[in-house]
Amino acid sequence: MSPTPNSSNPLSRRNLLRLSGYSIGGLLLGSAGLTLVESLAGKAFEPLNQKVEELLLNPQRPVPEFPVSAIEPDALLVNTFDFTPMIDLETFRLVVDGEVNKPLNLDMATIQRMPLTSMVIRHVCVEGWAAIVQWGGIQMQQLVQLAQPKPGVRYAYFFSADGYYESWDLPSVLHPQTLLSYQKNGQPLPIDNGAPLRLAAPIKLGYKHSKWVTRVTLVSELRSRKGYWEDQGYEWFAGL
């Protein structure tokens, strides 16, 4: 039964239609307000999402790779937060330190004598684009093994020559396809892509892959600064 319209009734149909119009406007304005409390959504759901990501990651299982013919040489864009550093290969040393029994100090010749691992994987940027790339370098798990981490180590920090910094969970660092790479698409790594050494792995978003890495520090606790982009609001785990 439809009630008889009554314009003096504050809940009449006409008034309610009007109200619904206001509420649509309010909703749109409200969404602008929501933008201001954006970090709330991240704070509320990121722990859950991170748990799911950790469950999904099988640290031992390699991600399927692509044939060399699938490489997309032009698709890999160069993103840098600040500048491209100049690195002298003669004096360059990769330092591995932190909570380890045998801190390392390696020059490029030594690194290139270590077993080379090559992979063709999809590099996925947080912005939404992706590129299939071949990377060649040393496995992070070998480097960690050489340094002999103390019990309790759970994270690795990566420091770069341009001031960029990142931190990773240890299971992702020890994944067989997490490389410190000095080769891209069969060629020596170009300086724009992070030469002499950069991180490369199929299991993390692009911003986790530090370029121009000079120091790896193994730690048991995360510091208040977790990574350049993470400290601005990006998610820390960033697993794929």
Added chain:
Amino acid sequence: MVMSGLQIYNANPVFGGRSGWHFWPFFLLGGWLAGGRHWHFAAMWLFALNLLWYGIYILVTQRWQHRYIGSNDLKALQTARNPKRRIYAWHRLVYTSIIPILLLAILTGLGMYKPAQFHWIVEVFGGWFPLRVVHFATVPLVFVFAIAHSLLALKAGGERLINSMFWDRML
């Protein structure tokens, strides 16, 4: 989901890359890429769980047997002379088609969110770019659904139906 999705879209438009066309800030949620992602990956749980509850409800109450389009509706679309019957058939066709569209949004979204762990999803859609296109296409499809659904509801029941759905009981 749509507004935060468009925020993410703007970081690198599916069509044209960085120089491609961007959506106006009015339609966006999150302020910037990280905020858009936070909203998107929070709302995805509500969206997916809602669809799951709906699926359970439809199965448990056995409503799936007569809620969706069937051969009788297709026949009615071809032969029925009763305009009401034809509208009901159209309505059911539209109502049925939104389910696979929403499922497609989840599947393609999962493929982009976790392409390493769900490698096969990217493969099924033929690569990264087609996957992005299909995920984005679910947005206009949902809008087309909303418009078609509303128009058909108006056609089927007119103002009285709309009133009975939203505010008659309140008076």
